[in-house]
Amino acid sequence: MLRSLSFVCLMALIPSCLVAQRADPLVTEIDRRAKDIAPRVIAWRHDIHQNPELSFQETRTSALVAAQLRALGLEVRTGVGGNGVIGVLKGGRPGPVVALRADMDALPVTELVDLPFKSTKRTVYNGVETGVMHACGHDMHVAILMGTAEVLAGMRAQLQGTVKFIFQPAEEGSPVGGAGPMIRDGALEAPAVDAIFALHVGPGPLGSVRYRGGPLQASTDNFRIVVHGKQTHGAMPSAGVDPLVVGAQILLGLQTIVSRQVDLASAPLVVTVGAFHGGLRENIIPDTAVMIGTIRALSPEMRTEVHARLKRTAENIAEASGATAVVTIVEGYPVTVNDIALAEFLGPVLRRTAGTANVGIAQPSMPAEDFSRFQEKVPGVMFGLGVTPTAVDWRTAASNHSPLFQGDDAALEIGVRLMANAAAEYLRSGKPKM
C-alpha cells in the first residue's frame, strides 16, 4: 500500500499524496521514538567506543547488549557462537521473521582522534603492544541496533511478525569470524529468518545512504605457496634448483591470472603476494622459498576459478624448472552478495527514510564482510551509512580501520530510523514477493 503510494508520489509529486505519506502512522511513530531515544543511543555509543573489545573478546559489549534486550522484555539468547547475543521481538500479529544484524568487535589500532570518549585501551596483539579502537565503527552499529530494538519493542502491538536482533562477535576475525559460528549455533532458526538487513558506517556525507543489489564486497582467501628446490652453492647454480628464481616466476605468473586469464569486465579481482621469504646469505641458494598472499574476488564463480588457476600456475611453473610448489588456500569470508529483489524492496524504504537526494547506488569494494555468511543462508542486504562529521570533507576523510576514522553522533538517529523502518516495512509487506 505505502510502496505504491510512494511510487505515485515520486512519479507525479501530487501534494495530497505527500501529505498522505507524511501521515503514515507507522513511520511517524518510528521517527518520534527514534528522536526520543537518540540521547541514550549516543550515550551507549560513547560507552562502547571507550571500552572497545577485540574479536572473540566482546564480553563486556555483549553483556551490555543482553541487559538492554532483557530490559525490553525480549527473548534473549547469549553465548551464541561465542559472544553472540540474539533478541527476539514477537509482534502483536503473526507474520514473517526479519533479522537485523550488528557486529560488536573493535580493532588493534591506536586511536588518534581527539574525542572526549576516545579509547585509551591498550593490549598486546601478535606480540606487539597496541591500542584498541572501534576503527570500523562497530560501536555505532551496536548502539544503533540497541536503539532500534527499543523503538520497535515500544511498537510491538503494531508489528505484523517477528524481529530478530543479531549482535555478532568477531566480524574482523577472518577466516573464522563470528557469523559462521552463530549460524551453526542456530542463529537463523527458531524462528527461521526470512530476510536479514545490516548497515555499515563509513566516510560519506553525514546521513547519506548507499545500497545496491548484487555483489557489494569481496571474498577474502589467503594462500601460502612453498617452493621446494635443491640447495647448492651460490656460485654453482646448476648443481641445485633455485627456489627463489622459481618463486619469482610464480609471483609474476600469479599476476597474469588477473591481467590475462579472467574477464575483468565481469568482476574485479585482486591477487596480492604480501610476503616472499627464502634464503640466508649471498652465496647459498636455499632449499625452499615461501610466499603468502590474499585473493579478493567479487564473483563467487570467479573466486572458485581463481583457486584452481593459482594452484595450476604455481605447480606448473615449479615443475618446468624441476622444483615443486605446494599450494595451500585458506578460505575466508565469501563474496557479500546483496539479494537483488530484497534490495529493490529496500530502496524506496531507504529513500523515504533518509530523503531521496541522500540515497545513491553503492560502489562495490574489495574488503570483505562476515555478513556474507548470513547471506549464504537467507536473502540479505547490507547498506552503507555516511557518518563523516559535517566539518570534515568526506572525500578526504580517514577510511575505516584508520586511527583517524571518525563517525558523527548525529548519524545514530538516522541509523535507528533506517533499521527500524526496514524491519517494520518488511513485516508490513508480509514477506514481499521476491
Ligand SMILES: [Zn+2]
Ligand atoms: Zn572492518
Ligand SMILES: [Zn+2]
Ligand atoms: Zn566493519
